[in-house]
Amino acid sequence: MLDANSTVKKIAVTGANGYVGRHFVDFLLFRGISVVALVRDPKQFQIQGVESHLYSMEVAPHTDWFKEVDAIVHLAAIASNTCVDGQLEYNACRQLLDILPFDKKNNFLFVSSQSAAEFAPTKYGRTKWNIEQMVSSQGGVIVRPGLVYGGHNYGALFALLCSLAKGLPVLPALIPSPRVQPIHIDDLSLALLNILSGFGHRSNIYNIASSTSLRFSDFLKTIAWYRYRRLPFILITPVFLLSFFSRIVNLLPFPKLVDSERIDGLLALKEMDTFDSLALLDVQPRGLVDGLCNKPNSRRALLEEGLALLSYVSGKKVPPFLARRYVGAIAKWKSSRRLRLPFLLLRFPFLIRMVDPRFPILPLDQESRSRLVWCLDAANFVAESTVELSGQYTLFKASSAIRALTDVVFKSLKELPLILISMSVSLIVKCGFISPVVLKNAFDD
Amino acid sequence: MPSMIDVIIVGSGPAGVSAAFPLVEAGLKVLMLDVGEKGVLIPKGLNLSDVRQKSNDQWRFFLGKNFSALDDKKPSSPKCRAPNNEFVFEGFHERYAVETENFNAVGSLASGGLSNAWGAGVSCFDDNDLKDFPISTQDIQASYKSVAERMSISGEADDMADFHGDFYSLLPPLKLETNADLLLKRYKRRPKVANSRGIVFGRTRHAVKSTGNAQNGACQSCGLCLWGCAYGSIYSAQHDLDRLKRFDNFTYQDETYVERFVKTGNTIKVNARSTLDDRPLSFHAAKLVMAAGTLASAKIVLTSLGMTNHEIRVLSTPIVAFAISMPERVGRTVNSDFFSMGQLSFRVDDASAKEGYAFGSIMPAGSILSNEYIKHVPLSYPLSRSLIRFLQPSMLLANCFLSSDYGNHYMQVTKSGEVKIRGTYRSNIGSVIAELRSKLVATFALYGIAVLPGGFQVTMPGEDIHYAGTLPMKDYPGAAELYKSGELAGVEGVYVVDGAALSTLPPKSHTFTIMANANRIAAQLVVDHIEGKAIS
Secondary structure, eight states: OOOTTOSOOEEEEETTTSHHHHHHHHHHHHTTOEEEEEESOGGGOOOTTOEEEEOOTTSOOOGGGGTTOOEEEEOOOOOOSTTOOHHHHHHHHHHHHHHSOGGGGGGEEEEOOTTOOTTOSSHHHHHHHHHHHHHHHTTOEEEEEOEEEOSOOOSHHHHHHHHHHHHOSEEEEEESOOEEOEEEHHHHHHHHHHHHTTOSSOOSEEEESOSSOEEHHHHHHHHHHHHHOOOOEEEEEEHHHHHHHHHHHHHSSSOOSSOHHHHHHHHHOOOOOOHHHHHHHTOOOOOHHHHHHTSGGGHHHHHHHHHHHHHHHHOSOOOHHHHHHHHHHHHHHSTTOOOOOOHHHHHSGGGGGGGOSSSOSSOBOHHHHHHHHHHHHHHHHHHHTSTTTGGGTSOOOGGGHHHHHHHHHHHHHHHHHHHHHHHHHHHHHHHTSSOOBOOOOTTTO | OOSSOSEEEEOOSHHHHHHHHHHHHTTOOEEEEOOOBOOOOOOTTOOHHHHHHHOTTHHHHHTOTTOGGGOTTSOSSHHHHOGGGHHHHTTHHHHHTEEEESOOOOOOOBTTGGGGGOOOBOOOOOTTTTTTSSSOHHHHHHHHHHHHHHHOOBOOOSTTHHHHOSSSOOBOOOOOOHHHHHHHHHHHHOHHHHHTTTEEEEEOOBSBOOSSOTTTTOOOOOSOGGGOOSSSOBOOHHHHHHHHTTSTTEEEEOSEEEEEEEEETTEEEEEEEETTTOOEEEEEESEEEEOSOHHHHHHHHHHHTTOTTOOEEEEEOOEEEEEEEOGGGTTSOOOOOSOOSOOEEEEEEOTTSSSSEEEEEEEESTTSOHHHHHTTOOSOHHHHHHHHHHHGGGEEEEEEEOOGGGBOEEEEEOTTSOEEEEOOBOTTHHHHHHHHHHHHHHHHHHTTOEEOTTOOOOOOTTTTOOEEOSSOBOSSOOTTOBOTTSBBTTSTTEEEOSGGGOSOOOSSOOHHHHHHHHHHHHHHHHHHHHHHHHHO
16 A cells, blocks of 8 residues: 555546546556646546546647646547557557656556457457567566456446346356456555555566456346346357357448457457566455445345245245344454355255255355354344344244244155255265265456 | 441342341441442333334444444343343452353353343252352252242242252242143143153242232233342342341442451451442451352452462353244244243253253243244355244244263462363263253153254353352361351351352352351351350
8 A cells, every 4th residue: 555655646647537547547646646637628627636638649748737746647548449549548658658757657647458468360450469579578467357347337347247247148158168266456556556556576567367267148137137136048059150240230221239350359369468467566455246346344145145044944035134234244254255155055945944054955065164153053043133134043932833844844845855865965975976065256356 | 328237248149148037137347348339220011012113212222322232242132131130240350350261151240140131030949059168058048949039930830840949939930931831731732751761840939929929029021130130039049138228237339349358366457449449448257158149259269269370170061052942933923022031941851961951941032033043054145044933933942051070170370360260061961961861852852842053052161141050068078168057167257158158069059058048157157146145
């Protein structure tokens, strides 16, 4: 984190009105750093106390704008994929870089792309690669972010993905499946600032993204659930079908629905090794769920989990205030750590029976199991201590005796086959044919 | 502060106040030092079934505002996790720097000590229980009577009368819970079934006021005992402390934590600290009476004697718990509004125990929330809940205390001032429990009562919270042991009157005996004091 005696006090940001730019500016202002915003339309950029100038790639920037500026973060890019004018972007970047004096070139950050490569399948990727070469030869710094998400979704790829996750009745699971490495916008902002604050030894290229990749379709699915409470069906979609379809559509005189080059770009993404960069910059990217929920300690995800556990143990629809109480208990004793129950179990709490610590169908490993036991016991305690649910735990009225009996008999009959299955599964686990399940979402950490 | 103090008492629990009365009544100047944490009583006029069905705020009561009931570091007994009882146990481990290994150590810094959250069971030690004590029943009987007068004990002269002691006056017994009533009736119809198997049932003697109205502190059967008594019906040393405060020659100084004592000439200097600002304090008196609790007194004595890294024995009675069910009450409504601690008690022969018996207590199951049971049912959570809901109306909970002889627990004070306690059981405890279990299961079965599976598990040493014998009274005491008079060997003028002083610990409830022993020691102290004055 930047402290008071840090050398960076004023930063010029190009593309300050874009998705990343807008967040980054807020991030800097919050930390007391002055910003000079270079935007295409200063009228649309109205933040109090921020100096903004009309900046266009075609016109060389005015040196007066950069008085007392310690660093330049170059985010401006031509967003549309098909009409990338490589030379224009290249020149614009060069002009900016030339503004900084010789000994301050390493205060120039060029925010490139994960797809930058010499022989990238897209022009976009090749252009970025060309600019990168120029920047690094001049002593500037290159930042390659992964798939940026989080915050408000104006523009950019994240907005598109959000609208897909929100609107599509089915989500495509592409085969072969592209893998993405998400990075929350605040984590990226912190990384950019830490580079400028001189964290660790300076490198001239930083890869900023989660160090583990996840399937693109899992990314969409997570957005659908945590942002929009949707659980769309997953449709397995071979990529060749999709590109065929998009090429056909592109022949028609309609606005483009699917951008085939974008899909190609996505498919060609190579996994970045981000471990060293993150360690150098002391940035630990948050889990995807935490990032999407936009709340500290992913309170919403915890609430979600609380609701599911409470309704599983109490066998009744649970009033939402109870989940808040559950979250309070987890905050007090388990540092708000989630169990990370999979989607389906959150959506359909009766499925928690699958991992119930007594006679599980999917046995959990020791650690997940004991955490689940604690949470289920706590959920029982929380549920029982309410007017709404205490009747689920105790017979206060004689009239409910028959119902209680049928409840026990019915549940026991249901349990019998499950217990048999569970016993055979545990035998198989004991023999080592399958290993216990660890409660952890691959796309969450 | 009074200019000349005759006796300093450390601790305001049952032992401390019981020692204080004879001294104060004889006109001695007494100063009681105590940390004196205080709690808030639950409001009057509530009862458990109403709270559970009507109160939107019940979670604060059961879980606690900061969810303290979910603390898994606390002992498993619901009483110890009740948010309202937090002040009773709070801060003990930190203050005394207690570290344990396979031992559940509990203590209290509260005014009134552990009696703020005790089971209120009363029993006298008989000749058999006292056989390894340097005192006999004659020595202590007068003290039992005098303590009994102070604390109003309710009960009945039934088959357990001999066991509990039958020489003090009793208030009428408390109202019996439905299932307990059924059990007792069945026993009374055919007592031989149990007696021939070495088992005797009867009512528990309670230090609970059973007659009168709410204003004068009679039990209102509200079922909330585990969360603290709103009416003050259950005896707590705090009641006695309030009475003592009315004497001019008694001074109570709280927010004081005693660290050690030093004997200088004829006076004893007590080094303490203020719990407010950690300022060192010192007090002087001719006599010192230690009543800080079994573990705390032992720490202060060992520290003062410089006996660091010296292991002493800690006695504790192993406890097992189980649940029984009256089949005809399955699926009925739960009756929870009764005195909710041990209602019945039983004595069962245990040939391998030194005392020859184990002691059990039976309490209503309806006053404990179902989630406490669900935890222990080895079936899926939803089924366990339905099952407990169906069974709970028929259930009674029982526990059984075994001879302290089955355990070998030791404590020591390290050079840096930490208390280390480690517990182990003797290897035969498993077979003893198995034998008890089969005896009890068979007996209950003959009364048409089912013992539910899952009980009779060996619990961690110290779970009973009946500790004793760290500084035992002996005929010929060694270092860190006491004379029959309660005086610490080698340190004239220092007396230990709490559980630490007990020579052995039989399975029955021991608080009454601790109180009587404290009374006995203090009464003797008064006699010595008067004689000493007469000589000088």
